[in-house]
Amino acid sequence: MLRALELARRAWGATHPNPMVGAVITEEGRAVAEGWHEAAGGPHAEVAALRALGRRPAPSAVLHVTLEPCCTHGRTPPCVEAILASGIRTVVVGARDPNPAHAGKGLDLLRKAGVAVVEGVLEEACRDLNFIFNHWIVRRRPLLALKVAATLDGLLVPSAGAPRELTGPQARADVHRWRRLFPAVAVSADTLLADNPRLTARDDGPERCPIRFVLDRRFRSAGRSGLYLFSDHHRDRTVVVGLASEVRPADAAWYEAEGVRTWALPGDSDGFIAAWSERCASEGVTGVMIEGGPGLSSALLDDHAVDMLFAYVAPKLGGDPSHGPWFGSQPPILNAVRVEQLGDDVLFRGVIGR
Ligand SMILES: NC(=O)c1ccc[n+]([C@@H]2O[C@H](COP(=O)([O-])OP(=O)(O)OC[C@H]3O[C@@H](n4cnc5c(N)ncnc54)[C@H](OP(=O)(O)O)[C@@H]3O)[C@@H](O)[C@H]2O)c1
Known part of the structure; x- marks a missing residue:
């Protein structure tokens, strides 16, 4: 076996x-x-x-x-x-x-x-x-997994002037391994604009590009042509997700002209993640790894919108506390936890309890 x-x-x-x-x-x-x-x-x-x-x-x-x-x-x-x-x-x-x-x-x-x-x-x-298939085949909606990299004192953003990466090479390679598994990954517009990530899997083997969602309710990232997600040769794998009631047609046209797809979802801000998940289900997207900053992570956990947590914890103290905690006002319970040491960092992977 x-x-x-x-x-x-x-x-x-x-x-x-x-x-x-x-x-x-x-x-x-x-x-x-x-x-x-x-x-x-x-x-x-x-x-x-x-x-x-x-x-x-x-x-x-x-x-x-x-x-x-x-x-x-x-x-x-x-x-x-x-x-x-x-x-x-x-x-x-x-x-x-x-x-x-x-x-x-x-x-x-x-x-x-x-x-x-x-x-x-x-x-x-x-x-x-x-675990992605098991969730999808029973619930018929995508498994949403939140991934964070945190310091020992629970901060996700390094202080000004500190190295940008909180975790070491083994933990970062592990993230790429999961990007290779998940059909899709997601970031907020804030993280996109702050970090300009590529969100591809670049560990062993050829580069793989999952579907790359930008959760951007108001299409604030429109016009930013220098970003990898809007300009690299995988840009047709980028989908900017907004709210139909909040976005401007001119912004949607800008993405389209860049070769980037958009989803303008029905409903209001509160129902945004549920509407996105529903659209993912209708398009056959079975799982998404959301690489959340503190704001998005807190909101998702408070809304009980995510099914799994991947928390990479680095043996470091301190960071930029101005973003607030990443675990919301009702920190989740983790079940079926798996713990893995990756160099000096530790991955806690678990199912979020309801
Ligand atoms: N260590 C890590 O794991 C990690 C991971 C990612 C980012 N980061 C860092 O985090 C920093 C950015 O953090 P941040 O807190 O400013 O941004 P963030 O958490 O990436 O995103 C915040 C944005 O998410 C959107 N949002 C909030 N609640 C939402 C909801 N319920 N549904 C959909 N969208 C929602 C809002 O944008 P709209 O209102 O415009 O929709 C909000 O402005 C950057 O410095 C980045 O480097 C760290």
């Missing part, structure tokens, strides 16, 4: 809206074939492994797969059918598929057909791998 997880991760960020899945076929305890789901529309991991085997599995063959095999016709036929047709008699599964159309039904079908099914092997790791 560890190997199957490794295989699944080869498609990091490439399978949306589908999950990442890996599979290994063993015979007499030896791996004889492996496969993974490379992209939506392509073969599922189980089928890829069976194809890689290229022959009928031995009677002792065991299929290990990180996610419950599907049992419905999507863009590809159900994996349960492929497994039964192959003659494999033992299937070891990491996590159940939370998709209400599956959710244990695939395992029931296998068992009813006489296949031995072992569940829950490395279950937590298998489930965590697909």
Whole structure:
């Protein structure tokens, strides 16, 4: 299963809206074939492994797969059918598929057909791998994750004259790894104007550009042609999100002329994030990492608008306190927390409790 997880991760960020899945076929305890789901529309991991085997599995063959095999016709036929047709008699599964159309039904079908099914092997790791998919497939709205980099005393903005980056190279590389996973990232207009970020993943491998949202209710960033998001060769991946009632047509026309997309959302300021999330859902955007400054982070947490928190904490004290706290007036509770040391910094990643 560890190997199957490794295989699944080869498609990091490439399978949306589908999950990442890996599979290994063993015979007499030896791996004889492996496969993974490379992209939506392509073969599922189980089928890829069976194809890689290229022959009928031995009677002792065991299929290990990180996610419950599907049992419905999507863009590809159900994996349960492929497994039964192959003659494999033992299937070891990491996590159940939370998709209400599956959710244990695939395992029931296998068992009813006489296949031995072992569940829950490395279950937590298998489930965590697909936290974006797991959220999307049940709620049908994007997983919104807030990411901050903070000092020990909870400040997000360095003091004037201090180095711009709060965290070290390993934590920054980790952010790029998540940008490679998430279908989209977002910043406020203030952070865009202060930092001129590129918001691409530039860790290992070719540069990847997620959809880059600028949350800018009044299109205050219009006219700023020098910014990467409005001028680099990924600018058609930038979407400036405003409120229809607050933006000027001339500003919308400016973005369009630059090759940047805009969404002018219905409703008022209070409903802005909900309207944005709804539009994301209708466009099939399954998850967004919001790189929030103190103002936006506080507002999102106070509005209970985010589902997950990624907090990178640097062993530093002090910063610019003029922006106020980033965690709002009702600091959130974090559940299912994962802690990771990245050089001198620590990442706390958790689900925000309601
Ligand atoms: N350490 C970190 O992790 C980190 C991350 C990002 C930025 N930063 C730093 O933070 C500083 C900027 O911080 P900031 O507090 O001035 O700005 P910010 O938090 O990035 O954004 C504040 C803006 O967000 C918008 N906003 C507030 N509530 C909102 C809501 N409910 N829905 C949608 N939009 C909302 C408002 O703009 P509108 O009213 O115009 O819509 C507001 O002016 C920069 O120095 C930047 O370098 C640090």
